[in-house]
Amino acid sequence: MNIPKSSYPRIVIIGGGFAGIALAKKLSKQEVQVVLLDKHNYHTFQPLLYQVSTGGLEPDSIAYPIRKILKDFPNFFFRLTNVNEINTEKSNILTDIGDLKFDYLVVASGSETNFFGNSEIEKHSMAMKTIPQSLNLRSLILENFEEALLTSDLNERIALMNFVIVGGGPTGVELAGALAEIKKGILPKDYPDLDTRLAQINIIQSSDCILKGMSENASKKAEDFLEKLGVHIWKNVRVTNYDGKTVTTNTDLTFDSATVVWAAGVKGVTIKGLDAEEFVTRGNRLLVNEFNQIKGFSNIFAVGDIACLVSEEFPNGFPMMAQPAIQQGEQLGENLLNLIEEKPMKPFVYKDKGAMATIGRNKAVVDLKKFKFQGVFAWYVWMFVHLFFLIGFRNRMVVFVNWVYNYVRFDREARLIIRPFKKKIKA
Amino acid sequence: MNIPKSSYPRIVIIGGGFAGIALAKKLSKQEVQVVLLDKHNYHTFQPLLYQVSTGGLEPDSIAYPIRKILKDFPNFFFRLTNVNEINTEKSNILTDIGDLKFDYLVVASGSETNFFGNSEIEKHSMAMKTIPQSLNLRSLILENFEEALLTSDLNERIALMNFVIVGGGPTGVELAGALAEIKKGILPKDYPDLDTRLAQINIIQSSDCILKGMSENASKKAEDFLEKLGVHIWKNVRVTNYDGKTVTTNTDLTFDSATVVWAAGVKGVTIKGLDAEEFVTRGNRLLVNEFNQIKGFSNIFAVGDIACLVSEEFPNGFPMMAQPAIQQGEQLGENLLNLIEEKPMKPFVYKDKGAMATIGRNKAVVDLKKFKFQGVFAWYVWMFVHLFFLIGFRNRMVVFVNWVYNYVRFDREARLIIRPFKKKIKA
Structure with missing residues (x-):
């Protein structure tokens, strides 16, 4: 090189x-x-990927060119x-x-x-760790709604509108909240000829609580928020397989779904x-x-x-x-x-600044070291912290404009199928 | 259906x-x-596609969901x-x-x-009529810069940094202006180890003037603006072929280029x-x-x-x-x-509102019916008209934020290779 x-x-x-x-x-x-x-030639702000998948933000505003971050540094070289x-x-x-x-x-x-070695799940379910993956999920969600309009088979329509999120960590919880808001705010307007009630959002969690790394209060409140939004939380259930049509579990529960997001690890x-x-x-x-x-x-x-x-x-x-x-x-x-310089190194000491997750409009849970709170104020804190840590002034401005717009208008305008996902895997 | x-x-x-x-x-x-x-499930504001290709705007801000445009209309059905x-x-x-x-x-x-039946040109050159095409071009431009860094072959590096735009209509002219600004403002900062002078921008025009549909003043001034930005305009030259490496013409002129944009019709x-x-x-x-x-x-x-x-x-x-x-x-x-209603139809009468094109920062040419002008004021008019006709309040806000930012900071931050173009065609 x-x-x-x-x-x-x-x-x-x-x-x-x-x-x-x-x-x-x-x-x-x-x-x-x-x-x-x-x-990649860009840094990805991963905590907001779920908003790209759900049309709330454009991918470009949560990415930042690496060359630009480091442009003023001498002796610095980037290679793609x-x-x-x-x-x-x-x-x-x-x-x-x-x-x-x-x-x-x-x-x-x-x-x-981490698909834990299950190649069938890996093949059929969606991951959300990179921008291209998040855009694929955005396309798939929208393509499935379009397809739901076309089928005369009720079971197929139900499966096309049935979302299964495997894993109740921050990613799964935030995605579920966003999907619930799409169901409530966008689906009835965009698809007046679809029965919105068919859209179901499921979180499958292998243990007995969601947001496992956070406080009990946060976990309970998040569950409460999600249930009010109509999200089904299935606890102590482990997914055993997904063949592209049906999710099977270690219990009698099965889910017919065309959109399975793997956020389980x-x-x-x-x-x-x-x-x-x-x-x-x-x-x-x-x-x-x-x-x-x-x-x-x-x-x-x-x-x-x-x-x-x-x-x-x-x-x-x-x-x-x-x-x-x-x-x-x-x-x-x-x-x-x-x-x-042959000086002694200092051992790493982690300063735990806490954790947070948002569950849609006006709802978030925040665990700081000494102070834990949930609800509207937590939601503002969540937004402020995410804006603050986002790299780049332009990104912050664009994200801010989008958030204000989405909040005031109950909307998410980036619902565009720019690169179809289904067609690509078929063709 | x-x-x-x-x-x-x-x-x-x-x-x-x-x-x-x-x-x-x-x-x-x-x-x-x-x-x-x-x-597509979205309407595309085609006049700004060249800004997507050159990293000035995110694709989502010049597209608008069709369902949303027509959501309040009864008896309206959209099908993808x-x-x-x-x-x-x-x-x-x-x-x-x-x-x-x-x-x-x-x-x-x-x-x-329109590739006028030349399948080899169609295969190797880039079009810019849709959002996916524009994103492919954005990826290709950036991938070629990255590759230019790697090669030790000077001729290859020159070709990787040599842009050939076939066609001197508004699309070709606006793209050339944007590329010239990238050369001046971004290349030296992002790629300090590349010799910026190697980046060349060429417009090949088959007739004796660019912006043929516009006034002579506009055409001449645009040419002037482009030449000041270092763009080479080759008039009365017709491209005969492009094999992926070399552009051949009806004259002795040839261009070794890795990025050929076909905007000739x-x-x-x-x-x-x-x-x-x-x-x-x-x-x-x-x-x-x-x-x-x-x-x-x-x-x-x-x-x-x-x-x-x-x-x-x-x-x-x-x-x-x-x-x-x-x-x-x-x-x-x-x-x-x-x-x-069995009433008589009215014949269509075209109200010519004029034409305009921008050639980078502070430079545009505007032909109104009775009033033709060029320069800074024209540039403001160009921006105002484009913002005005863009569909959607959010889009206007986001485009406005981006334009202000790009103007103040001499920057274009959407220079992200989200879906690599070259790799895709190789793999």
């Missing part, structure tokens, strides 16, 4: 997510050469590529566009949807050559020490979702969310500079 | 472009049943489908989703890129069964009389780009632009109601 040689040590970061970008920013204007590799393999002995990375030597390597490759994206059994742990994450060093290496690190840093409070690693990723990225930036 | 039977006469409109939507709006709240068929054939004898339309009888039929199928989209030689004329358009009736029919009409209405002032039909389409759609709406 044609990265110019430099007298500065070269730090290669794989992945431009929350962790990778936070780290790169920390390294700016320092005496290091930074090479960031990503298969897949990473295929890492040769740790030779400190060499193999990519689609050539090899690259590193002095320090940071794996920030993030996570992907994620797993780390490991890279060949850096996938030894000794450090690949639960959920395909890489076990790291308190300095985010991967076991057995002094110059290879992992941060964000892919990293599993075990602590007393979090024996399975930190939750796979934005906050731990950003904090690890920032801390590692400092530690790398310390390491290069 | 399961459209309910009605005691009202059924008017079927094929196409939800400017003409089709204007017509449907006129027929709202009247004693007719309207069925609109389109292969391809139209395959028209049986004029049986007054029947054959589509992907079943047959449909009509009492009145309006063909508003618009136009598509459009042709009507005719439909099987309604393509008899007696009324298909120049540019694949359907010859209509002053009431927009297709020759030989009393209940089949054509409006917009697909219609060729010959008048003294326009012996080849009206220009294929938004204004004639909107006016014809509106007039036909009145005429259809007259026809149904």
Whole structure:
């Protein structure tokens, strides 16, 4: 890969997510050469993907060009590529566009949807971890409504309007809330000849509560909010298969559905050559020490979702969310500079800023460290925090305009089938 | 197709472009049943497609859900489908989703890129008539910059950064202006390791002036603006072929280019069964009389780009632009109601509101009927008119925010490769 040689040590970061970008920013204007590799040329603000899927936001406003984030940093290089393999002995990375030597390597490759090895579910259900996936889901939802209009078979129409969301974490809950609002606000206007009552939204949760990582109050209130919106929550039910028509479970329950969203888990994206059994742990994450060093290496690190840093409070690693990723990225930036200057590194300490989820209009649940609240105020807090953390002034403006519009008009205008999903897989 | 039977006469409109939507709006709240068929579920504001291709606007803000435009109209039905054939004898339309009888039929199928039968050019060059096409072009431009970084072959790098726009009409001119601004404002910041001077923008025009349909002043000034922006205009040159690598012309000129945009002409989209030689004329358009009736029919009409209405002032039909389409759609709406009530129809009279084109920041040319002007004021007029005609308050707001941002920051943030174009055609 044609990265110019430099007298500065070269730090290669794989992945431009929350962790990778936070780290790169920390390294700016320092005496290091930074090479960031990503298969997309943009950073994705994943917490708002569900709004892209449900027509509330345009994809462009929750993405941000990576080159632009880092444009003022000298010694910074971005390359758009897949990473295929890492040769740790030779400190060499193999990519689609050539090899690259590193002095320090940071794996920030993030996570992907975990289908737990069920290839039939993987083939037929929708994931929502990237912008193209979210756009596919948007197309599918709209295509299914169009198709529901055409069929004279009532069972088929019911299946086309029956949404099954597997997993009651923040993603599943927020998506369910948005779909419930579409059912209430948009369906009757856009499809006056469809019986809106047929549209059903189901969350299937394997354990006995939704929003498992949050407080009991948040979980109960979220359930309450969802039920008021008409969402069915099926607890202690585990999905066993989905053949493209019927969702089967470990109980007698089955669901005929044309739209199944798999939000039941994620797993780390490991890279060949850096996938030894000794450090690949639960959920395909890489076990790291308190300095985010991967076991057995002094110059290879992992941060964000892919990293599993075990602590007393979090024996399975930190939750796979934005906050731990950003904090690890920032801390590692400092530690790398310390390491290069032969100063001691500081152990990572996670500052838990809490968690939140929104369940549609005026409804959210927020768990801060000392203060937990639900309802309208929580909803404002949710919006403010998301606007604040979104990268880019233009994105914030456009998202703000959309949110105000959607709120005032009870609408979501980005309901466009720009790239049909069904046709594509048929043709 | 399961459209309910009605005691009202059924008017079927094929196409939800400017003409089709204007017509449907006129027929709202009247004693007719309207069925609109389109292969997209959204209306496209085509005049701004070039801004999507160049990262200035998100696609969602120049599209608008058709169902939403017509949501308050009773007796209105939209169906998402391809139209395959028209049986004029049986007054029947054959589509992907079943047959449909009509009492009145309006063909508003618009136009598509005209490659004049050259399949090699069609295969290798980019069109820009639809949102997916514009997004493909956006991806290709950005992918080529990324690739230019990687190659050590100077000729390849030059070709990757060499843009050839075939056709100096409004589309070609506006695209060239936008690319010139990317070269000046974005390329040096995003790709500090690329030699910006290699980026060349060429317009190839077969006749002796650009913006041929506009005044001589507008044409000359546009040329002037473009040359100041560094765009090369090659007049009296006709492209003979493009094999994916080299553009050949009827002169000695050749261009090695990885990005060729074909904006050299459009042709009507005719439909099987309604393509008899007696009324298909120049540019694949359907010859209509002053009431927009297709020759030989009393209940089949054509409006917009697909219609060729010959008048003294326009012996080849009206220009294929938004204004004639909107006016014809509106007039036909009145005429259809007259026809149904057995009143006389009014002949269509075109009110020429002029033409305009923008050539980047602070530069536009405007030809009104009595007043022609160029420069900054023209640019404001251009923006105001485009915002005004854009459908939807949210779209206007989002486009406005983007324009202000882009203007103040010399930027275009939607430079995202969301669906790679090259990879797709390779894999």
